[in-house]
Amino acid sequence: MTREFLGKRIVITGASSGIGKALAQHLAPLGARLVLAARSEDKLKAVADALPGGALIVPTDITKESDRRNLLDRTVDRLGGLDVLINNAGIASWAHFADSTEDILRQIMEVNFFAPAELIRKAIPILTQGVEPAVVNVASMCGRRAMPAWSEYSASKYAVCGLTEALRGELARFDIDILLMIPGLTKSEFSQHFLRSEGKANIEYDKGMPPEYVAERIVQSLRKNKTETWIGSDTNWMLRINRWFPRLVDYLVARKVTKLYAAH
Numbered sequence: 001m002t003r004e005f006l007g008k009r010i011v012i013t014g015a016s017s018g019i020g021k022a023l024a025q026h027l028a029p030l031g032a033r034l035v036l037a038a039r040s041e042d043k044l045k046a047v048a049d050a051l052p053g054g055a056l057i058v059p060t061d062i063t064k065e066s067d068r069r070n071l072l073d074r075t076v077d078r079l080g081g082l083d084v085l086i087n088n089a090g091i092a093s094w095a096h097f098a099d100s101t102e103d104i105l106r107q108i109m110e111v112n113f114f115a116p117a118e119l120i121r122k123a124i125p126i127l128t129q130g131v132e133p134a135v136v137n138v139a140s141m142c143g144r145r146a147m148p149a150w151s152e153y154s155a156s157k158y159a160v161c162g163l164t165e166a167l168r169g170e171l172a173r174f175d176i177d178i179l180l181m182i183p184g185l186t187k188s189e190f191s192q193h194f195l196r197s198e199g200k201a202n203i204e205y206d207k208g209m210p211p212e213y214v215a216e217r218i219v220q221s222l223r224k225n226k227t228e229t230w231i232g233s234d235t236n237w238m239l240r241i242n243r244w245f246p247r248l249v250d251y252l253v254a255r256k257v258t259k260l261y262a263a264h
């Protein structure tokens with residue numbers, strides 16, 4: 001299957017920055033009709049104003065049920081339906097679990113897991129009426145190999161991967177495709193939004209992939225209807241090594257973290 005984008009009605013969550021913004025910039029010139037969602041209205045407006053053909057902006061806190069309902073209602077009112085839902089919005093905390101809090105764990109699960117899960121549930125009846133309908137879930141390398149100091153985030157992204165796999169079987173009867181994206185380190189505004197930033201390793205976000213590259217790979221995979229896409233060389237080598245030598249990865253990671261924490 002090759003999915004065309006001309007006229008496709010696409011909702012992107014987390015469209016005010018990073019990968020979501022880059023997705024909007026990739027999809028708009030292809031003729032997609034976009035709905036951009038995030039909390040920051042001013043940033044959404046700036047993104048939409050710069051797109052050829054513009055976009056509908058719907059300020060949305062995806063953790064609020066009323067906002068999720070409003071996002072889908074406005075999409076149907078203005079565009080007459082929905083063809084693709086891209087669950088991209090996400091947050092993280094980079095620090096140790098032992099001195100983290102229940103509130104941080106719950107916030108991360110709310111944004112990264114419960115909100116997209118409930119958006120999918122609400123969107124199913126609308127997507128069934130769509131053209132070549134699909135759900136795209138942006139997870140992370142941490143959703144296939146969990147990492148220390150990313151415990152809450154890794155757990156939330158594992159949950160996204162699990163839900164996606166389960167729904168692949170369930171949504172087939174509605175002819176809705178569900179695709180999983182697994183990006184590695186990306187040079188976005190992600191690290192500026194961390195709930196905590198106290199992990200010890202020096203993560204070089206400046207050396208991460210440009211969001212435009214990640215967005216291009218996501219759009220390619222959506223076009224080709226690719227079930228799961230690993231994005232970036234770090235993701236590819238880490239997940240390949242981990243597939244065959246998980247105990248070795250456990251050992252090396254534990255040794256590194258122990259050294260880093262002993263040094264502080």
Ligand SMILES: NC(=O)c1ccc[n+]([C@@H]2O[C@H](COP(=O)([O-])OP(=O)(O)OC[C@H]3O[C@@H](n4cnc5c(N)ncnc54)[C@H](OP(=O)(O)O)[C@@H]3O)[C@@H](O)[C@H]2O)c1
Nearest residue numbers: 014016017018019038039040061062089090186188189190
């Ligand atoms: N950057 C990386 O290294 C990396 C690697 C792998 C996977 N990812 C994943 O890629 C996705 C996009 O991240 P990014 O790198 O583009 O980070 P980003 O630049 O921080 O973008 C995150 C987006 O999520 C939105 N958002 C956060 N909380 C929200 C809420 N409650 N309701 C609605 N929108 C919300 C933010 O907008 P507002 O603040 O305006 O609401 C923003 O548009 C995330 O799911 C992330 O986990 C990132």
